Amino acid sequence: MPYRSNEDLPAGVRHHLPPHAMDIYREAFNHSFASHVGDLRQEEIAHRTAWAAVKRSYVKLGDHWMPRRPDA
Template sequence: MPYKTKQELPDAVKDNLPSHAQDIFKEAFNSAWDEYKDKDDRRGNDSREEVAFKVAWAAVKEKYHKNADGKWVKS
């Protein structure tokens, strides 16, 4: 279920990540959704959606981190 807009992202993403981080999440999720559509391309028993979420969060964490107040900020 790729996301067409940031407004479609899960609340946990929309409510916590800055706008640019949401863009990163959306693009990484959609790319992983396409890349890992075949079960043979995934490790273990993770679903396509689980893999896409892991990839998306990893992409966000390359550019952002949580500060001492628990807010996501650019690294």
């Protein structure tokens, strides 16, 4: 199901990502979810897409997600 706000995201996402990364996750999830209506794996695909979107802009260093450097 689409997420209306970052507070609605799964706990694993809310407790690990910084606010901007949560925005990226939510927007990517919602877009992917809407694009895969009727697919039995709709939610799985949306979560995978959302994490991929976060990983384009953020990198995990230890236990923290940090913005990627523009030249990285």
